[in-house]
Amino acid sequence: MTKLVKTVVKGFKGLGRGLTVDLNGNTVIVGRSGSGKTSLMEALALLMQSRGEEWLVLEGNLLIIHEPEDLAYGLDPSEVITIGVYYEVDEDGENLGRSTGLELSRGSIIGYHYSFRLSDYWVRQELYLDGELVAVAEKVGNEGYMRYPVSARLCIAPTHVMHEDAFITCDGDASRRAYSLAFILRNMLKNKFYYLSEGRVCWWKRDYETTVDLPSNSVGSDGQYTVHQLSVIQTRPEYEGIYNELMDLVRELGIEGVKAGFTAPKRVSGYIKVGGKWVPMFHTGLKMRALLPIFVQLILTPPGSVLLIDSVDLGLTNDELNTVVDIIDRMARRIGYQVVMSSKVAPIGNIRVVTI
DSSP states (O other): OOEEEEEEEESBTTBSSOEEEEOOSSEEEEOOTTSSHHHHHHHHHHHHHTTTSSSOOSBSSSOBOSOGGGGBGGGOTTSEEEEEEEEEOOHHHHHHHHHHTOOOOTTOEEEEEEEEETTTTEEEEEEEETTEEEEEEEEETTEEEEEESSOEEBSSOSOOTTOGGGGOBSSSSTTHHHHHHHHHHHHHTTTOEEEEOGGGGOOOOOTTOOOOSOOSSOTTSTTOOHHHHHHHHHHOGGGHHHHHHHHHHHHTTTOOEEEEEEEETTEEEEEEEETTEEEEGGGSHHHHHHHHHHHHHHHHSOTTOEEEETTTTTTOOHHHHHHHHHHHHHHHHHHTOEEEEEESSOOOSSSEEEEO
16 A cells, blocks of 8 residues: 655645645645645645646646646746655555566655746656655756756656656666656556545536546546446446445435436436435535545545545534544545545544644
8 A cells, every 4th residue: 555655835826835744644634724725635636647747737637727827826937836745665666666676665755846837847856765865857948957866968858747758868877766766656656546626516517428437537526526426336236335335424424315317318416315305416515515525435446545635624514524534534444545635624533633
């Protein structure tokens, strides 16, 4: 099981001052409105949906940002934006290391920083292993240079995100270790990151968007709304066990039943039974609309992954928040993945809380 153990974000949206958060297993990040919780979550989603791509993917499976300037603090394109992640090496990482000739111990920490500036598309990438700086690659103009551990020209300008190609020197093998670490990180994290934003509360698609396949990305991302996943989970025999688990979770919050499916051509609708009555999901209030995507994602997230949930407290009272966080923590531990949540209010319980 890989774990996200630290994040570093600066200059992104509302985080002009910069923020470093140390994580240790399941965690709730707590801060007032405007403290940067959502900016932190979105920065991580942007980096992870861009993993392996030639440049940052602004409109991806996890997050959609329409204008590049929206990334920068104060909409200032001259600001340097840095997004850094530190991941613990798991069994997949060990095996990937051996395939490249680099022996890594399980539990070692690979750190990766991607810094960029929109005004001139300057880029700087850094790789770390167990706190030691391993390599620095920089794009200046249209050229690429390795700045550390040696000064050398790169074969291509290093704009590739979390990709080994950004560290290939034109001559010699000075970049071999960096190449291996970037290769390991990119492949170790494949299909291991999921993100639910505040936008998860939407319950329907347009008439011409009625795909009901289970997602390979997050349930609550754009174009992957939960009612469609519910219809698949409820009706296909192979998902009976998953549906039963989902119902066990929702009953803890007093929901007596959940139904979803086609109610008219090109229309998928969902219903919830509360107090002995069935009502449309969009009539049930913010709490239920915000919670059901979370519960579906809890069931679908595979072992060994990292799940981010922004604004887990959306629509909840303090007592309800404590119950929901406890459910999420228990489910993540049982299946075997890490969950990082944000909330304006700190829950009461055993889960780790970090205040920003």
